[in-house]
Amino acid sequence: MKSEEKEDRGRIDISTEECKGCGLCVEACAPNVMQLSDGFNSRGYHPAVYLGSGCTGCGVCFFACPEPGAITVFTLLSPAKAAEAASLSLATTTL
Amino acid sequence: MYAKSFQRPKSLFGEFSRKSGDHLTTHYCPGCGHGNLHKYIAEAIDELGMQDRTVLVNPVGCSVFAYYYFDVGNIQVPHGRAPAAATAVKRALPDSLVISYQGDGDLAAIGGNEILHCANRGENITVFFVNNAIYGMTGGQMAPTTLLGQRTSTSPTGRQILEEGFPMHVSELLASLEGPSYIERVGLFDNKSRMRARKAVKKGLQNQIEGRGFSLIEVLSPCPTGWGLTPTDACNWVKENLLPVFPLGVIKDVTADRENWNRRRLEVTPERVAEVLGITHATAEKRTATWTDSNVATCYRDPRIKLAGFGGQGVLFLGKLLAEVGMREGFNVSWLPSYGPEMRGGTANCAVNISTLPVGSPLISDPSVLIATNRPSLDKFAPEVVSGGVILYDSSLIDTAPTRDDVEVLAVPATAIADSIGSPKVANIVMLGAYIGLTNVLPKERVVAVIESMTKKKALVELNIKAIDAGIEHASKAHVAEDSWAV
Ligand SMILES: Cc1ncc(C[n+]2csc(CCOP(=O)(O)OP(=O)(O)O)c2C)c(N)n1
Ligand code: SF4
Ligand code: SF4
Ligand code: SF4
Numbered sequence A: 001m002k003s004e005e006k007e008d009r010g011r012i013d014i015s016t017e018e019c020k021g022c023g024l025c026v027e028a029c030a031p032n033v034m035q036l037s038d039g040f041n042s043r044g045y046h047p048a049v050y051l052g053s054g055c056t057g058c059g060v061c062f063f064a065c066p067e068p069g070a071i072t073v074f075t076l077l078s079p080a081k082a083a084e085a086a087s088l089s090l091a092t093t094t095l
Numbered sequence B: 001m002y003a004k005s006f007q008r009p010k011s012l013f014g015e016f017s018r019k020s021g022d023h024l025t026t027h028y029c030p031g032c033g034h035g036n037l038h039k040y041i042a043e044a045i046d047e048l049g050m051q052d053r054t055v056l057v058n059p060v061g062c063s064v065f066a067y068y069y070f071d072v073g074n075i076q077v078p079h080g081r082a083p084a085a086a087t088a089v090k091r092a093l094p095d096s097l098v099i100s101y102q103g104d105g106d107l108a109a110i111g112g113n114e115i116l117h118c119a120n121r122g123e124n125i126t127v128f129f130v131n132n133a134i135y136g137m138t139g140g141q142m143a144p145t146t147l148l149g150q151r152t153s154t155s156p157t158g159r160q161i162l163e164e165g166f167p168m169h170v171s172e173l174l175a176s177l178e179g180p181s182y183i184e185r186v187g188l189f190d191n192k193s194r195m196r197a198r199k200a201v202k203k204g205l206q207n208q209i210e211g212r213g214f215s216l217i218e219v220l221s222p223c224p225t226g227w228g229l230t231p232t233d234a235c236n237w238v239k240e241n242l243l244p245v246f247p248l249g250v251i252k253d254v255t256a257d258r259e260n261w262n263r264r265r266l267e268v269t270p271e272r273v274a275e276v277l278g279i280t281h282a283t284a285e286k287r288t289a290t291w292t293d294s295n296v297a298t299c300y301r302d303p304r305i306k307l308a309g310f311g312g313q314g315v316l317f318l319g320k321l322l323a324e325v326g327m328r329e330g331f332n333v334s335w336l337p338s339y340g341p342e343m344r345g346g347t348a349n350c351a352v353n354i355s356t357l358p359v360g361s362p363l364i365s366d367p368s369v370l371i372a373t374n375r376p377s378l379d380k381f382a383p384e385v386v387s388g389g390v391i392l393y394d395s396s397l398i399d400t401a402p403t404r405d406d407v408e409v410l411a412v413p414a415t416a417i418a419d420s421i422g423s424p425k426v427a428n429i430v431m432l433g434a435y436i437g438l439t440n441v442l443p444k445e446r447v448v449a450v451i452e453s454m455t456k457k458k459a460l461v462e463l464n465i466k467a468i469d470a471g472i473e474h475a476s477k478a479h480v481a482e483d484s485w486a487v
Helices: A024-028 A060-064 A079-088 B033-048 B062-068 B082-092 B104-110 B112-121 B170-175 B191-209 B231-245 B270-277 B315-328 B375-384 B414-421 B424-439 B444-454 B458-486
Strands: A010-014 A034-036 A048-050 A071-076 B002-006 B054-058 B073-076 B097-103 B126-131 B182-187 B215-220 B249-253 B304-310 B332-339 B347-355 B369-372 B390-394 B408-412
Touching: A010 A048, A010 B002, A024 A034, A024 A060, A024 B231, A060 A071, A060 B033, A060 B191, B033 B062, B033 B097, B033 B126, B033 B191, B033 B215, B054 B062, B054 B082, B062 B073, B062 B097, B082 B097, B082 B112, B082 B126, B097 B104, B097 B191, B104 B112, B104 B126, B104 B170, B112 B170, B126 B170, B126 B191, B170 B182, B170 B215, B170 B249, B182 B191, B182 B231, B191 B215, B215 B231, B304 B315, B304 B375, B315 B332, B315 B347, B315 B424, B315 B444, B347 B375, B369 B375, B369 B424, B375 B390, B390 B424, B408 B424, B408 B458, B414 B424, B414 B458, B424 B444, B424 B458, B444 B458
Parallel strands: B054 B073, B054 B097, B097 B126, B126 B215, B182 B215, B304 B369, B369 B390, B390 B408
Antiparallel strands: A010 A071, A034 A048, A071 B002, B182 B249, B304 B347, B332 B347
């Protein structure tokens, strides 16, 4: 990521093997940053994928998804929060 | 820097130990609302810090395997019966968070009666009622909530008023009762409805924790498989078809007026039982009786007595009397009746233990004593008597003696004796007299005392005493006769 670009407010992880390809998350995501993959997971579903940018971290995909662990949503911490979290090493650093 | 903000709730297992299928996903169909609701419930349990105190009671339906997913206490119960089980758990453990998780087939059809009474009692539990307008698990049959015109495998041309009646508005029905505190209907079909559902789920659980009484959250939940729709179309179907019939919103909320709606746990102590039964301290003393120092022969001690006859001959009463006398003598006793379908004319029997040891089971399959007052009873139970046991039978009614030679047999013409002293009705008491006369197992004085405490009419008490005496006399005469014969 280029430093002058604004960081996204959120990002998501999709556990491909836990996804059943129902598409409810895709339907729910307001900025339209998810879609169903053309490929299959090992159980024959087209899993949801994150398009890579534009997530707001709103979490609605998480609540639209019936599977317990298919989606994890991350939100960007404010600089103050991030510093605090770093010192406590609580946050999951993902970048 | 990013931090996880929405992730798998802790109250759901990280891996599912289900027997078939993978250990990562649920067994629910893609797009099934059960999964969403599971997440919302688990999320709320986490937020309320109640994971270690939650008991999820779930009956039959697609959610039958909820115990594979929820990392809380789980009880799986028969179809429709969750409210009863939840009631029991909540009353036994008032500090637990008890959830009854039920489908519409489960709650509204087979379990309709249970939920009605549970709601009416205002049990302080939380019910999640998953309304998908169909029986999902069994392949899409009609439910009470199925819409008019909706095709299911049992309403193939669509539900008709004159055939299957109207869709049942269960929440409204329950809200008409005084018992429930909180009833809300939510849906799972778009972002807004899902957020509203999360709130209601939490509110329903919070109510219970605050002791505000019965909460039920009805959830209009997509069943893409049962409806033959894609997951997205199923969500639209909820909105377009279910919503007009089952409008969302709070249907009843009297939580503000309800506090301390928890039943206090009843501590059941021996003292409390005695108090409830009206037993005074003197009669509730410890079981301390022993046979040593008594004049009861070893073969008669700790009797396992079977009493059998026609209904109406008083064998059940006789058994109760024996148990009561034994109890007051300080023995451990049990009395277990077994009725025929008819009160009179059928056969009846009961089993009585009188023991110095605690009674493990009130069932008696190897009696040491048989008191039989009719032929079928003697034929049936004589073979069960242990070798060295005793058989007493009413020889006025039974003309053939039992054929066993390894047991002691006493023929008592009880009905004839009873008739001669005043009434054939006390034949059972004559049998009792004969039994204690033969064995000395229980003292006559105590028997009389118990009869006196049970009978108000003086004349009846006297007749009973006569009957006991006659029985005792018969037994002693028979013994003498037998002894002289043996010589
Ligand atoms: C005593 C009994 N009767 C019938 C059944 C068969 N049965 C299993 S699930 C079910 C209906 C379930 O429907 P619902 O409660 O709506 O739950 P869903 O599967 O739709 O989630 C029936 C009738 C059973 N298991 N036990
Ligand atoms: S968190 Fe919100 S914005 Fe991000 S992918 Fe999910 S629904 Fe879309
Ligand atoms: S909602 Fe969940 S299961 Fe459905 S496609 Fe999205 S990630 Fe997969
Ligand atoms: S049949 Fe319906 S209720 Fe059952 S798991 Fe599938 S979608 Fe869910």
